[in-house]
Amino acid sequence: MDYIVELIVTEDEAIQLVDKGSFRRLLQYLRPSLSDKDIPHHTKTRDEILERARLAVECVKEKLKHVDSKVSMTFDSWTSLTSDPFLSITAHYIDSPADKPHEWELRTEQLAFAPIDGNHSGSNIGRILIDTIDNYGIRNKVGWFTADNATNNDTAIQTVAANIDPTAEEWDPVEHRVR
Numbered sequence: 001m002d003y004i005v006e007l008i009v010t011e012d013e014a015i016q017l018v019d020k021g022s023f024r025r026l027l028q029y030l031r032p033s034l035s036d037k038d039i040p041h042h043t044k045t046r047d048e049i050l051e052r053a054r055l056a057v058e059c060v061k062e063k064l065k066h067v068d069s070k071v072s073m074t075f076d077s078w079t080s081l082t083s084d085p086f087l088s089i090t091a092h093y094i095d096s097p098a099d100k101p102h103e104w105e106l107r108t109e110q111l112a113f114a115p116i117d118g119n120h121s122g123s124n125i126g127r128i129l130i131d132t133i134d135n136y137g138i139r140n141k142v143g144w145f146t147a148d149n150a151t152n153n154d155t156a157i158q159t160v161a162a163n164i165d166p167t168a169e170e171w172d173p174v175e176h177r178v179r
Helices: 002-010 015-019 021-030 042-065 122-135 151-164
Strands: 071-079 085-095 105-115 142-146
Touching: 002 015, 002 042, 015 021, 015 042, 042 085, 042 105, 071 122, 085 122, 105 122, 122 151, 142 151
Parallel strands: 071 142
Antiparallel strands: 071 085, 085 105
């Protein structure tokens, strides 16, 4: 299963590959003792990939829970060849052992690769940013955002600001925007 998951995920293959006769015959050729029931089908493969993704998210949540630094984010939206819009959000933070604060490391974690419902409006992007921030429990650790110069990104960051600091006393969206 490990090798099948690695193939599907790293090579961006369709999960249905594991159901193809040619793929199954190749595995049986390489290991003649395998029977068809020994080779997982697409539903088991999909479930395994989703479980590993869930565990990875939980691991990142646990890491971020103990981070003392601000968590800054980069984000960008794009549209697939089939016209499906997505938003990618990456976190950047400094991690150090509590007893050795000078031994810090810059860390980067992919927080979301989310479909955008509707258009690429700033409010839609802002909603996804807030959902992601809340999903990882980092509302009180939000640092700066880096995104391209599209005006919808300004609106998205203003949406985040209105949610994390409605009074705008401690978190100014203009000051926390890197272009």
